[in-house]
Amino acid sequence: MKRRRGTVNMNAIDFSGRVAVVTGGASGIGRATAGMLAECGAKVVVADYSLLGENDEPFSELGIEQRVCDVRSERELRNLMDHAASLTGRIDILVNNAGVGMVKQINEVTEEDWNACFDTNVKAAFFGCKHAIRHMTSDARGGSIVNVSSNAGILPRAHDPVYSISKLALSGLTKSLALCHSKDRIRVNAVCPGPVGGTRMIESEIDMAESRDAAIQRLIAASPAAMAHGRMIDVDEIAQAVLYLVSDAAIMVTGTLIAIDGGKSLGVPPQ
Ligand code: NAD
Numbered sequence: 001m002k003r004r005r006g007t008v009n010m011n012a013i014d015f016s017g018r019v020a021v022v023t024g025g026a027s028g029i030g031r032a033t034a035g036m037l038a039e040c041g042a043k044v045v046v047a048d049y050s051l052l053g054e055n056d057e058p059f060s061e062l063g064i065e066q067r068v069c070d071v072r073s074e075r076e077l078r079n080l081m082d083h084a085a086s087l088t089g090r091i092d093i094l095v096n097n098a099g100v101g102m103v104k105q106i107n108e109v110t111e112e113d114w115n116a117c118f119d120t121n122v123k124a125a126f127f128g129c130k131h132a133i134r135h136m137t138s139d140a141r142g143g144s145i146v147n148v149s150s151n152a153g154i155l156p157r158a159h160d161p162v163y164s165i166s167k168l169a170l171s172g173l174t175k176s177l178a179l180c181h182s183k184d185r186i187r188v189n190a191v192c193p194g195p196v197g198g199t200r201m202i203e204s205e206i207d208m209a210e211s212r213d214a215a216i217q218r219l220i221a222a223s224p225a226a227m228a229h230g231r232m233i234d235v236d237e238i239a240q241a242v243l244y245l246v247s248d249a250a251i252m253v254t255g256t257l258i259a260i261d262g263g264k265s266l267g268v269p270p271q
Helices: 028-039 053-061 074-088 111-136 161-184 200-208 212-221 224-229 235-246
Strands: 019-023 043-048 065-068 093-096 143-148 186-193 257-260
Touching (some): 019 028, 019 074, 028 043, 028 093, 053 065, 074 111, 093 235, 111 186, 143 161, 143 235, 161 186, 235 257
Parallel strands (some): 093 143
16 A cells, blocks of 8 residues: 555564454545555454455455444444454453544535434444444453544634534543443553545545635645645554554553644634
8 A cells, every 4th residue: 555755664573463343444544544554563353334356456465354334233242343353252342443524504404414424433433443342342452542533623623513513422431431441451542633634524525616626725735744745644644643542552542632733723823
């Protein structure tokens, strides 16, 4: 898999013998994360409700297993975690990454919209944790969970209230479960990305705009560091933070939200 220059030295991290589950791993941040975990030696299971044929070759080269799973279903999540645990007898790493956007104002939001967003962004992470934790507590080694939240999970935004509320809830879920399961040596953290280029989520937002270039410039301008570098955030820049959080270097890090958003959640950027 191609990497941006200046990335972490993967040889320094060894996940061999560990099993990692990445939801929403068919594209974007999840795909990059799955690739990095596998390059560091983990046995990775990618779960997505929309698998892409283009991943077959690179995933098989890295020994990444792909499974169809709709994370909105507790039953499918339980089957996924039971399967992943059957590979070595336990689960070491879970990345709750599957997520959907919802750009609508309150008067336009239907109950179905609300459920679609909350079932994917919040309920799935909760039940993913529930069934992974069963397999992380099978011995005293514990495990590590990373939830992929958003800058909207730190500071809500005006254009997508339901998405913002769902990601704020995911941030709360992260802290709450971190508190509950430290005793089990299970760490629960979150990454909070800003606009990440090359993801299906951001591409669909750009596609809906009248001008592609103007939409990209608007996304960049919302994050001061992205503006300074003249580009959006890269999927590898999120994956590297996940790698750190699930590594033994972060053994005392739990309940943390790491913003990788170019400063978007700090406040109003300079005009
Ligand atoms: P993406 O659309 O490329 O990836 C999301 C993946 O989740 C897709 O492969 C999709 O098929 C999968 N998915 C969605 N619903 C699912 C379901 N019910 N069951 C199984 N799989 C499902 O976009 P991405 O940006 O890589 O998204 C990953 C995460 O990053 C999401 O949680 C998103 O909210 C978060 N995020 C993205 C950005 C960004 O700018 N792209 C910014 C902040 C946060």
